[in-house]
Amino acid sequence: MTATPATATGGALVDWPARAAALADELAAAGKLASPAWRAAVQAVPRHLFVPRFYVRRDDRMHALAADDPATSRDWAEQVYTNTALVTKLGHDEPGGPPVYLSSSSTPGLITRMLETLDVHDGHRVLEIGTGTGWNAGLLCHRLGAASVFSVDIDPDLIETARARLAGLGYRPTLAVADGALGLAAHAPYDRLIATCSVPSIPWAWVEQVRVGGVILADLRAGLGAGNLVRLTRTAPDRAEGMFDAGYATFMQLRHTPGSSPVPFMRASADTPVSESATTLDPRTPWSNRVVWFLAALRIGRRYRLGYTRGDPRHGPEAVSIATADGSRAEIALAAGEHGAHAVRETGPARLWQHVEHAHRQWAAADQPDWPRLGLSVTPTQQTIYVDAPGNPLATLTTPAV
Ligand SMILES: C[S@@+](CC[C@H](N)C(=O)[O-])C[C@H]1O[C@@H](n2cnc3c(N)ncnc32)[C@H](O)[C@@H]1O
Structure with missing residues (x-):
């Protein structure tokens, strides 16, 4: 109009x-x-x-x-x-x-x-x-x-x-x-x-x-x-x-004090990744599959940054990066090398990419559920994500009840 x-x-x-x-x-x-x-x-x-x-x-x-x-x-x-x-x-x-x-x-x-x-x-x-x-x-x-x-x-x-x-x-x-x-x-x-x-x-x-x-x-x-x-x-x-709902929605987060973020802005760590390994999981998969990323985030914790590392400007980004407030950082190469493996470089106390791989395995073992097959049960002491019925737990919420 x-x-x-x-x-x-x-x-x-x-x-x-x-x-x-x-x-x-x-x-x-x-x-x-x-x-x-x-x-x-x-x-x-x-x-x-x-x-x-x-x-x-x-x-x-x-x-x-x-x-x-x-x-x-x-x-x-x-x-x-x-x-x-x-x-x-x-x-x-x-x-x-x-x-x-x-x-x-x-x-x-x-x-x-x-x-x-x-x-x-x-x-x-x-x-x-x-x-x-x-x-x-x-x-x-x-x-x-x-x-x-x-x-x-x-x-x-x-x-x-x-x-x-x-x-x-x-x-x-x-x-x-x-x-x-x-x-x-x-x-x-x-x-x-x-x-x-x-x-x-x-x-x-x-x-x-x-x-x-x-x-x-x-x-x-x-x-x-x-x-x-x-x-x-x-x-x-x-x-x-x-x-969970079949559609997708996202809202700003509940905060406990007016005017501030519940999860403050985090500057990216400048540390260079040190340990090297390889993964057959394409780093684009968890990003494009919201259920996998949800399961991964439950393990990583609420305070993280996602991004791309710059490569040659003529060819676009080189790797996906995940960083957390404790100084942990993982970079996963977008291009696959031999046998379809992507290079993984990590530093800091937590191996962040392992959390993502674990989440992807959980999701695959549960027959790749989309949102409508996921449920949540809530009691005074525990909150559990399940597949299809409460008898099939998939993950437990570790975040303290707000
Ligand atoms: C997306 S807006 C709500 C939209 C609203 N329902 C409307 O019709 O315009 C989210 C709201 O949640 C509020 N909010 C954030 N943390 C809160 C909290 N702990 N308790 C109550 N409201 C909160 C924010 O101040 C913000 O106004």
Whole structure:
């Protein structure tokens, strides 16, 4: 859809109902929005009021697009009702460091897919972790009534602005500034819990605060590029379990203090790899297979960097590199040598490539499962990834419960 500057004056996007309807059509055509009730919510809750300013990356820098800035309002208007995540708050872990995304309005199609997966019914009470702009809370209010909607964010500014925006539309859900890892005990139990930030393990408080039979939907993330949505049912007072989603999703990570990354930026180690070996596993495989990389990340730990080492500029990168904060580093040559083997060079206390190879063997031995065959069981003391049924454990989450 093309926008004219006149439609975006001061954030008054006069043709927004048509834009919202077009977005709903697009999501429906893409298989991300099927139910009339959620379609009605997408068309009734004006996304543009929740994102008067957002940031886009251009030429490797972040630029603000704002409804009230004549220089950018046209661009702003063109993007608000597209199926795109919009970054709304930036921070820095260190002066001069790369920008950290602190909040965003998630991709609409991901949100509608999650809301449908959540399977809410009239009268359900829902807790959202990660209020952000408040748009998702607005959709929930439209569907269930504000009295059934509870949402928390770690960032007080975000709660304040979301509260004002929602009130402007006549919605007064319960919003609270809180570390979502603790849930919102004061208003428990909930029928449904939806997290729009990722967690390295499921906080036990979430299970405790959802009634038996209730559902938790969250992005379980072992590290960069390593995780997916999982839908758990509380099957007993001391247990929740369920399967990973067939699609793919990724959310920014839950952090325990406002304004900082949970896993701080890590500079690459300059150490030269010393030990040499060879592998028949193509280093591109774990990158292109998200399940393998998830299993590998569970072993490597959350704080790692991935990259390519530069070779001759005429031929592109030479090797894939993995580095961790303890100074461990592995470089795996992209080109195969004799007998299809790739050279591996490693240094530091941990042999990182061995973790990846181990993960690949685990995955192969389990008959190469994709996400829908993977499940997660959660008890107060242990969280286990399984294949097809809880009796077939594949890996244990070692990350302490957040
Ligand atoms: C992707 S945004 C949420 C999008 C939001 N649902 C919306 O509709 O705009 C993730 C949010 O999680 C919040 N967050 C991060 N850590 C948190 C924590 N410990 N507790 C609650 N919220 C947290 C961030 O401040 C951010 O606003």
